[in-house]
Amino acid sequence: MSKEITVGFIGNPNCGKTTLFNAYTGANLKVANWPGVTVERMEGAIKEHNMTIHVVDLPGTYSLTSYTMEEQVSRQFIVSDQVDVIIDVVDASSLERSLYLTLQLLELDKPMVMALNMMDIVEKRGMEIDLHRLAEILGIPVVPVVARKKKGIQTLIHAAVHQKQAIGPTTAGINHKPLSIHDERVKEHAMVYSKEIEETISKVEKELQKEYGLKDTRWHAIKWLENDNEIKEKYSLNVDFDSDGYETEIINEKYDFIQALLHEVLLGKKQKEELTDKIDSYIMHPIGGILIFLLIMLAVFGLTFLLGDAIKGYVEIFIDWLIGISTVGLERLHVSAWLIDLITEGVIGGVGGIITFYQISSSYSWHWLFWKTVDIWHVSRM
Ligand SMILES: Nc1nc2c(ncn2[C@@H]2O[C@H](COP(=O)(O)OP(=O)(O)OP(=O)(O)O)[C@@H](O)[C@H]2O)c(=O)[nH]1
Ligand SMILES: [Mg+2]
Incomplete structure (x- = not known):
């Protein structure tokens, strides 16, 4: 194993990335309770497990479709070869909003760990998250942390170091049990789209391999179908189908997947819904x-x-x-x-x-x- 490793913190604005960075490095970077505090990439290093771990704090972003300068900084870094392991920092108290970025990150097929931050708020609100099932569905380790109190941060960095070589659910050391087994590809990917979209993704992947010799093509193919400016400019393709209209469908299927996932992992929510349903049925x-x-x-x-x-x-x-x-x-x-x-x-x-x-x-x-x-x-x- 190499003696150096680079770990990137990426997540929605205000989810606690800089708090986590400060906790590891002892730095005092600005932390505040509003989005958009970090606007540039910041690096620090820690010695752990006989190796140097470079930790990188990034500006918050809701997706890998970058519009603002800060979002571009995060995307460029996370997509580049500089990052060995992605730490997807998630505000556990608003899991629904955070998972969209998580699904996009998983499509990059890079070693990845989820830091489920703000677990103190989750406990205070009496919410219950089935962490075991969440990891099973996503096919990556999920580590509960409270960055503000430095809770769980040792386990998190340990998990990140162990994930260095692991790409996709098959190598992540997680007993991957997908939400539904409608396609063989669920063994390799956390989320598999409907048959029509998967077939189109495969077609674009083949073209990208043929025309540009790309190897990790799934993310590029999905972004290409989403009409991502940067990818479309870089990889122009002549395909024998109408490539318009996929963007909305891809987004919708992601949100459907998130809803199905939440239904399985948010136990508090399920119980609350059942109680509300019961009261409703009487009223x-x-x-x-x-x-x-x-x-x-x-x-x-x-x-x-x-x-x-x-x-x-x-x-x-x-x-x-x-x-x-x-x-x-x-x-x-x-x-x-x-x-x-x-x-x-x-x-x-x-x-x-x-x-x-x-x-x-x-x-x-x-x-x-x-x-x-x-x-x-x-x-x-x-
Ligand atoms: N309750 C609680 N609050 C936290 C935790 N971690 C961070 N916070 C708070 O969340 C707020 C946002 O933290 P930051 O570290 O600035 O978040 P960020 O992800 O770097 O935000 P951007 O740079 O805007 O993307 C701050 O008020 C932190 O004190 C935690 O584990 N529990
Ligand atoms: Mg920050």
């Missing part, structure tokens, strides 16, 4: 739903009367006490009897009476409460 029931609505209304009315009555008693005691001490105080100030009556009985007594009455019988409150409940019930049935 949406034509008779049960109305009964539940009436029960809720009854409980609200009953509770308000009970509470209102209890509060009413205390307010009355308070008003009586206030009238008592006001009378004594005003008498000591030698205020005439009619003015004392006006202040205590008229003003204090009057306002007190209104407060007590308003509390439980204001037609506005009942009106609001009633329609609010109807509203909530109605929205939940839509």
Whole structure:
């Protein structure tokens, strides 16, 4: 094994790449809670496993279709031969958004490890991710980390060093069990497209091999079909089919794959969905739903009367006490009897009476409460 290895951190903006880089290198590069903090490639080195590991922090990117300068920096580096192992840094608390880039990276057929960062947030939210199944489906090691607390970072770098020679699920040392076995190619790739797209990819791959002598052609062929500017300019091909329209289909199939994957690995989500479905089935029931609505209304009315009555008693005691001490105080100030009556009985007594009455019988409150409940019930049935 070579004594030097280069590991690149790539991932969505704000997923913790620089935090991870700082944790390994002791550097103090800027970290902040908004996207687009890192705008250029940064390198550091660590000594581990008797070798020098060069770690490279990259700007955040949502895909390998680069539009901005920063995205281009990340893509150029990750596609180049300079990188030995890709560390795909993923914000575990928003797995759905991160997996699109993961699928693109897997198509590069390079040694790769997933750093599932922000596991502290996942735990705090009570989410559960089946890490074992995630690794099985993707065919790469998945290491849970909390970059901010330097948790799991030793295991991560260890896994990266071990992946140096491993390309694709067959050599990654993972028991690769794909989502569906509709095509022989699932043994080699984490994600296999529908039959029509796979056939077209194969055609483009053959052309790229024939015309340009390319070896690792799958990523190039997919990018070519996605009308990627750089690839199309570099590799012009004359094909016997209409190459337009594949871009949308490729993107859609990726998102379908992500949904199917999440359904298997996001356990918390599945349980939550089941619970919501159960509640919905009761609320949406034509008779049960109305009964539940009436029960809720009854409980609200009953509770308000009970509470209102209890509060009413205390307010009355308070008003009586206030009238008592006001009378004594005003008498000591030698205020005439009619003015004392006006202040205590008229003003204090009057306002007190209104407060007590308003509390439980204001037609506005009942009106609001009633329609609010109807509203909530109605929205939940839509
Ligand atoms: N809770 C939690 N927060 C983290 C963790 N790792 C990083 N963060 C926070 O996430 C935010 C983004 O971290 P960065 O390291 O700047 O993310 P980045 O991926 O380099 O972002 P860009 O450079 O914009 O692509 C910061 O506020 C970090 O403190 C973690 O494991 N748990
Ligand atoms: Mg950064």
